[in-house]
Amino acid sequence: MKNLLNPKWLLIINILPVTLLFVVFFSNYNIIESLLTIETKILWSKFFWALAILTGFQLAYLIFSTVKKKTISVYYALIVLVLYSALIYCYTQYIGLLIPNNIPNWMISSDIIMYPGTFLMPTLAHALFILVVVFSKHATYADVWLNFLYGISTPLAAYIFAEIILPLWKKPEDNYGDHTLIIFFIAASIFFLFFICRGFYVLTTLQSKRLLKYNLYWKILIALLLPLLGLCIKNGVLSNSTGLGTSYFGNFTHPWFYIIAIINGLLICLPIFKRPDSRLLRFFGLMICFPYCIYFFLVFLPYLPLAIVAVVVIGIGFLMLSPLFLFILQTDELYKEYRYLSQSYSTVKITIGSLIALSIIPLTITVFNLRDKKILNEALSYVYSPDYSKNYTIDRISLFNTITAIKANKRPNLFTNENIPFITPYYNWLVLDNMILSDEKISVLEQVFFGEKKEDPAIEQDNSIGKVWPSKIKVKSKFNQKQQYWISTLDLELTNPDSTNLVSYGTEFTLPEGCWIRDYYLHIGNRREPGILAEKKSALWVFSQIRNENRDPGILYYLTGNKIAFKVFPFAAKEIRKTGIEFIHKSPVTLNFAGHVLSLGKNDPNVIAKIETVDHATYIPATEKAKLKLVRRKPIYHFIIDISKNKATSIRSYMTRIKNLTSSHNLKTEDIRLNLTNAFYKEIPMDSDWDKQLNRNSFEGGFFLDGAIKKILVNSYKNNKAEFPVMIVLTDSLSEAFIQNDFADLKMTYPESPNFYELDMNHKLWIHNLHTNPKLRLTLSSTLPNALPVFAWPNAVQPDAYLPNDGQPSIVLMPRRNNTGLSVEKKSWLSGLNLQGMWIRNTINDNLPENPHLQLVKKSMQSGILSPSTSFLVVENQAQKMALLKKQEQILSGNKNLDPDEETQSMTEPNLYILIVLLLVIFGYRFVKSRHIPLKC
Template identity: 50%
Template sequence: MKNLLNPKWIIAINIIPSIILIALLYGQLNVIESLLDKNALTMWKDFSICLIVATILQIIYTVFCIIKDLNISGYYAVFTLIIYSVIIYFFGQNSEYLIPFSVPRWMINIDPFYYSGTFLMSSLIHSLFILVVLSSRKSNTTSAGLSFLYGICIPLLGYIFIQVVLPLWQNTESNFSTHVLIVLFLSASILFLFFICRGFYILTTKTSSTLLKFKIYLKIVICIVFPILGLLINNSVFKIKYGVGNEPFGNFSNAWFYIVTVFNGILICLYKIKNENFRLFRFYALLACYPNTLYFFFVFAPFLPLAIVAVIAMGIGFLMLTPLALFTLQTNDLHKEYHNLKQSNSAFKLKTIGTVAFLVLPIFITVSYWKDKLVLNNALEYIYSPDYSKDYRIDVKSLFKTLEVIKQNKTKRRISDNQNTPFLTPYYNWLVLDNMVLSDQKITKLEEVFGGYKNELEPQSRSFSNRAKISKIKATSKFDSHEKVWRSIIDLELTNPSDEDLDSYETVFNLPNGCWVSNYYLNIGNRKEYGILAEKKSALWVFSQIRNENRDPGILYYLSGNDVAFKIFPFGSKEIRKSGIELIHKEPITFKIDDKSIDLGNKLQIAAGKIESINGTTYIPAREKAKLKLVKRIPQYHFLIDVSQGQERHKENYYNRITQFIKTKGIKSDQIKIDFVNALLNEIPYHSKWKNELVEQDFNGGFYVEGAIKKILAQHYNTNNNTFPVMIIVSDDSKIGILTQNFADFKLAFPESNFFYELDRENNLWSHSLENNPKNRIEKVSKITNHGTRVWKNKTNYHCYLSNDDQASIAINSKLIENDFAVEKQKTWAAGLNLQGMWFNGFINKSFSNENHLNMIKQSIISGILSPTTSYLVVENEAQKMALKQKQAQILSGNKNLDPDEETQRMDEPNLYLLLLLILLVFKFKKNLTFLSLATK
């Protein structure tokens, strides 16, 4: 511990944590500043100045000591101990004013009070250790016993104080009594820790014959018995004896905590063996276990002031000091052993191998987490952004282990439980989940796809009535002669006809091809507030949080295909609200919303009406498409056979159904593909012995029809030949497998027909819609639909098949699309066409990577055109805008297949209910109402 007198320790233990704390607090203030009153802002300013000045003084002192080659002085330690205690006390006393309850909780990303204690506690402990070392230099061996005696006397005096003095304490109307009690408590805690640390330090550094005789027993108790007892108590005794939750200090139930703790304790106790090779092994092994000791030391550091309360209340408070004692003992042991081994070994060798040994546990944990990340990302990519040219191999066992960890980290049981593992859970969430979460809906889908689970879990959502209706609608359209496009503004007046508050308006409207949303506004009070175009997930998250506060959000975003969701909340009783949407379109259109229709653009005015291309994406107006050649491609039959878990018994039935259908319809063998579908798709050509391959299939996982259909559509679109896919599901599952989405985004890939089919047990063929509610049967059919298709060719003879209808169409040549295509100016029709092409190309041609996703978001925001990756959101104040900006930055830096928080997530914190419990247990000895009122002020 003498090494702690080196001034370089101030940088790591004091200065860096202070700078991190300043940065975190600044980030929090930046979000909520507009919601704070003048007094709160002044308090923030005063606190910041104190913290910054203290940090600057630390830096000056450190530089001075390094230049002068001086050790840290006792005056520095006393000064730091006092100053940082005052700062923590000040923040704790005023935390409710710094972040008042009027600030919505979802805007609070950190717990400033806990963070201040955590990041500043290291400075207090360092100062305490310095005073321990300096005060013990001239101590004799008996002073260890005196130090422990002094330390034990402090909780005894505290008990007497509670029993005798407090009942006589005269409470006053001022807060003076409360401040006095808090100061007394902090002073007692510091003195208690000082004497206990001093006693342990003297025990581990002095070598009298008396101490050596009992040293091995003390080591066994401190290094093995107490740590294991502490883990057991944390995991079970609290629940049994006191009725609080499991693991109040955190989840340490993993077997590795016990294994490393016991192994480390045994190594410390085997200090007498003199064999050189064993001593080297022991030294490196102790260094390998040292991160575990450091981990528990930092986990329990914020609780150290409460150890005295726990001693008074339960008598087991000394267990809270075990990490401190073990840290002191092991640090001294390593320091001594290093100097002894250096006599016969190279210092470079000891340091090099020692550094590697120290990093073993952190590297092992990191590699384990990184493997979880790779497995999870691979599974998420397969489900949500697959590369259809890639052969996926999913490690299902590892995936489900990862999902269990994620679910455990998300678990919120009783308020007194703490299911997270301090520091490790935040590290896991950062490394594996990019500080986001995997929603319950996605966890359920992964379990269904890869495990064959029949989950019925539905995402929980607050239900809102939708009584508000459009009472007035009007539109203004102007033709932009320069760009040859129409710009239309639809003004809406929405009325809540009921007498109830908190109604909402929610609807979905469909945009024709070649029409894009270029702006949106909502009246908030007497002002017109225009929407912010932001990343979609962050906008939806902020909308949800504001809505839960019953405030004023409005939002526009794509669902699937050309369907756009439009939501406004809230509406008061009989309230009338005004909103508007701006559209940009190439031709006159009829815009439909709810039961209202309105013509946009003058149909009598001649529009451009010509084929236009940008960045590999081509717009073909209806008039031009009608001139194209009409052809009927050959159907390619895909039989999607259910080979999921539990379907083995239906093999013969599947074979008979398909064989009979082929024979009845007279389908040629070269028009048939056999697709074995479970979590993955295994496609084979049709041949006379395909039954053998059916029999040999592994029936596992879920029947992932959704993924199979998407892959078939994508492959046919990219093949671009004279066949079109006819997909026929063959299953004994009445729910026809896993289908959570429609296929409207793939609209360009099925121009002939909007249907896929189901072949039931009686060989009846049922149609299902690819665009709406695909799980629902539509009707029994005897003939496969084929409306034919229009063929468009460009100058390079690239051809594309378009739907045979009276609507404009879009053709996409994926080979020409550039994902970083430059957007020259805002709100142009061409920018919308480019975004359409990028979006479709992203999921039908190749995996829509994070980089492509970011490029599309960037181009959507720059151009001001709504895309499937963005959303127009109206918020009512600057704080909400800052929160949106912060959430967007977090999401854009992570995996696009993960989700924003399902609820406000913070860094893993100690259980505050435990802290209350420890204080309340004091009252078990004396129900003093005066003390209770003071302690809870």
């Protein structure tokens, strides 16, 4: 430990952690600054300069000591202990003013109040160790027991003070007495830790025959008994209760905590071998386990000042000190072994071997985390954003283990910590990109891959929705002569007729084809606040957080297809609020809004609609589409057969239904495809042995009907043959099938009809609709559909697409080989068309660029047009805007299939990652340095 007197330690122990603390606090301050008063900003400034001056002092002292080649002075340690203790004390006194109650919890990191203690505690511990080393130069055998006696006397004195003197304490009228008690507690904690650490340091370093005689006994106590006893008491192993449970310090119930504790303890307690190779193996074994020792030292480091309280109150507080004792003991053992082995082996080889050994546990954790990340991303991609040309194989056992781990790591809480300190934030950072996998998506994965039954969630009715109604509607339309499109503005006055309740307004409406939203506003007070175009998930998350506080958000976003959700909140009793939406459209359209039929634009005989083409899409107006040739495509019958868990007994029934339907409707076998569907789907032709193939399948997982339908539709669309799919589902219970939403996003893939069919156990053929509520039975059908006429674009000889015969305009995806090179203006109609083409390409996963979701969001923001990947959000202040930008940045840098449903602990992990990296750097530096300058302990 004498090497701690090297001033270079100040860079790693103080300056770098404090720099990280500055970054963390600046990030949070930047968000909430607009909500702070002048007095609070001044207080922030004072703490900033206080910490900056202390850090400058540390840096200056580091440079001075390094240049002068001096070791750290005892006076430095005393000054640091006093000043940094005072700084932390003042911070705890003023935390309520630094972060006022008017700051919403969701805007800042939830455990920000713990950061100064976490980041500054290494500096205090380092100063304390310096005092221990300096005042132990001439220690004797008697000093060991005297220091332990002094250390034990400190909590004893505190207990006597609390029981006898404190009840007689006459509290002054001001808070002078409270400050005195706190200062007394700080001083007592420092004295207690100093004497205990000094006693143990002398015990491990003093070469005394009397101490060496009992060397094994206190090693067994420190390295084996205390760690295991602490784990057992913490986890309630020694009683029928849950012990301290998982509510304090963290969850250490995993068997590996016990296994490594036993291995590490046994290695420390082993006798000193005479053969160098045996000692080398023991040394590397201790190195492998050393991250475990460092881990618990870091976990309990912020709690060390509370050890004296734990000793007084519950009597087992010394267990909190066992990680500190073990750290000192194991560091000393490693140092001694390294010095000995350097005489027999190359220091370079020992150093490299030590670094490899140190990295085994961290790398093992990382490898398992990366495996979970890979499996989870594959599963989410398969369910939510599949590549329909790819055949997926996902290890269900590994996925089950991954989901189990994610469940165990969910929802960290500052005061009821059910997670593993440092390891859980690291897992959430690496595997979940600092977001979460929502309970809903966990349930979906379990239903799809493991066949877990899941009831369709009941739709919760918001009683406040519907009470507010549009009391005034005004539509203004203007034609852009230069670019030949309409700009229509819908201005609304929304009225709350309720005289008592705080309510909200919400409605849904469908945009006509070729119509987009390019602006939105909401009046907040007397000012008109424009909408911010932001990534959809981050906007929805911020909207939800603001609404929980009864503030003033308004939001517009896509649901499925062209359906838009529109919400405004809140409305006070009898309140009238103004809002508006701006549309752009090529031709006059009719919009059904909240029960009102609105005409956007006017028919003008001088304006002739024409075909428009951009890089990603072509717009074909209804008049031009009517000029195309109608064709009839050949129906291909896709039987989607449920082979999920427990469906083996239904196979005979399936085969009977298929045979009866094919014979009664005279279906040709070459026109039939059998889609065997559970969690995955496999298409086979109806050949001579189709019934045998059906029996040979494994019946496991859920019935992923959603994926089967999408794959059939998308592949049919991409193949672009003169064929269209007729889908017939065979299952005993369609309600148990998994369907995410409707299939309106894929409407371009089924121009003939939005219907699909269910063939039930009674051989009845039910019609279902792909557009709305696909699981709902609409009506019975006695026949399968004939080929309905559709338009062939651009011609019937070599069509690029088939368009529905519905009298409406259509948008066609441009072939990838075509590039118009057209320059598109921001917020123009052509930019909306181009964005729609990008969205269609993303939906069918057609040769997408890297990170297509990010590209869509960027393109939407550049064009100023609302897309299914973005949302228009109105917020009331700058702080909410900054929080939105921060959440958006976080989401766009992660996996788009994960969720921001609750505030992530995005700032809890840096202290772990930085400290682990720094510790590895420290020990690497010490090993390299020891080749030239012998280390002293």
